Amino acid sequence: MTVVLDEAYREFVPEEDRIDSIALVKKYPNLFVTRTFSKAYGLAGLRVGFGVNSSELPELVNRIRPPFNCNTLAQAAAAG
Numbered sequence: 001m002t003v004v005l006d007e008a009y010r011e012f013v014p015e016e017d018r019i020d021s022i023a024l025v026k027k028y029p030n031l032f033v034t035r036t037f038s039k040a041y042g043l044a045g046l047r048v049g050f051g052v053n054s055s056e057l058p059e060l061v062n063r064i065r066p067p068f069n070c071n072t073l074a075q076a077a078a079a080g
Contacts, residue, residue, distance in 0.1 A: 002057065005033045008049075012039070022052055029054035032061075037078055046074035 005021055021033045036049030048070055051061070 001030060002060065003028070003031050005031060007033060007035045008039055010035060025052050025054060029056060032057050046071075046077055048074040048078045050078075 005024075007021060010018065021031075025031050025033055032051055032053040034049060034051045038047060038049065053061075
C-alpha cells in the first residue's frame with residue numbers, strides 16, 4: 001500500500017510546527033510526499049510541483065502519469 005502525504009500548504013505552516021517528511025520517506029519506503037509551487041510561489045496557473053519518495057515508487061507513478069504532464073513554461077518557472 002502506498003501512502004501519499006500532500007504538503008501543498010507546507011509554506012503556510014509555521015516552521016516550528018512542520019514535520020520532517022523527508023526523514024519519514026527514508027523510514028517508510030511506501031510514503032510518497034508531494035509538494036507544489038502553486039500555492040506559496042504564485043504559480044497556480046502553471047500547476048507545477050514535485051514528489052519525494054523511495055526508489056521503488058517512481059515506476060508506479062510513471063505508469064499513470066500523462067505524457068505531457070508539465071509544460072515548458074511551468075518547468076522554467078519551477079527551475080528559476
